[in-house]
Amino acid sequence: MSCIGIILVACLALFVAVNIFLVWASADVGSNIYVKTYCKGTSKERCLTLTFDDGPHERNTAKVLDVLKQHDIRATFFLVGKNVERHPELVRRMVEEGHTVAIHTHTHATSFPLSTRAKIKREIEHCQEAIYRVTGLRTRLFRPPFGVTTPGIGRVIKDLGLSTIGWSIRSYDTMRKPTREKVTEGIVKRLHPGAIVLLHDRCEGAEALLEMLIGEASKREYRFVALNEMLNIKGYYEN
Numbered sequence: 001m002s003c004i005g006i007i008l009v010a011c012l013a014l015f016v017a018v019n020i021f022l023v024w025a026s027a028d029v030g031s032n033i034y035v036k037t038y039c040k041g042t043s044k045e046r047c048l049t050l051t052f053d054d055g056p057h058e059r060n061t062a063k064v065l066d067v068l069k070q071h072d073i074r075a076t077f078f079l080v081g082k083n084v085e086r087h088p089e090l091v092r093r094m095v096e097e098g099h100t101v102a103i104h105t106h107t108h109a110t111s112f113p114l115s116t117r118a119k120i121k122r123e124i125e126h127c128q129e130a131i132y133r134v135t136g137l138r139t140r141l142f143r144p145p146f147g148v149t150t151p152g153i154g155r156v157i158k159d160l161g162l163s164t165i166g167w168s169i170r171s172y173d174t175m176r177k178p179t180r181e182k183v184t185e186g187i188v189k190r191l192h193p194g195a196i197v198l199l200h201d202r203c204e205g206a207e208a209l210l211e212m213l214i215g216e217a218s219k220r221e222y223r224f225v226a227l228n229e230m231l232n233i234k235g236y237y238e239n
């Protein structure tokens with residue numbers, strides 16, 4: 001191969017490598033490239049914390065709250081602002097029952113990661129405001145939709161002084177195919193001390209999955225702790 005050929009191949013390889021890196025940096029919630037993200041606790045003890053995204057949901061959230069109450073477990077709900085406006089009573093119930101409520105943007109638009117910085121800020125602040133209006137609490141925890149982060153999201157999070165929360169175990173509970181048993185098995189076999197488990201209270205049968213997960217994790221002597229306790233961070237700004 002000629003000298004020019006070698007240089008061209010090297011440039012192409014570099015281009016591909018840079019693009020692979022950029023995709024990973026954005027798509028992997030734990031990449032920590034654009035924003036520092038908490039994905040697990042540092043505890044060496046068998047403990048985990050449950051997080052629920054996308055709610056509150058008109059039918060399924062209350063059932064999830066019933067199961068959590070029955071087992072005396074405190075979870076964190078990453079809420080969609082427009083759903084907060086639709087079901088404020090569910091958000092108030094979350095707070096009354098000791099759960100943490102947090103930001104998951106106002107509309108959960110698929111275009112969110114590609115939005116302008118101003119739009120990203122609006123989406124986050126609108127959600128924070130919606131939660132504040134119904135609970136009187138100003139949450140400082142944020143989870144990016146789809147776990148995708150970008151330089152724009154990183155900048156806004158920094159400006160607003162929020163903490164970003166990812167996960168160490170994705171349940172894949174939103175997928176159509178796997179049964180509840182399979183989803184539970186998938187979570188349980190990846191359990192580790194300080195695990196942050198990603199679930200969705202909007203899913204049909206979320207309460208039955210939760211019940212099964214609590215049973216299996218408890219059998220393995222795992223204890224359920226609140227997110228702020230696990231990470232030793234504050235969930236809210238002081239008013």
Ligand SMILES: [Zn+2]
Pocket residue numbers: 053054104108145146
């Ligand atoms: Zn989501």
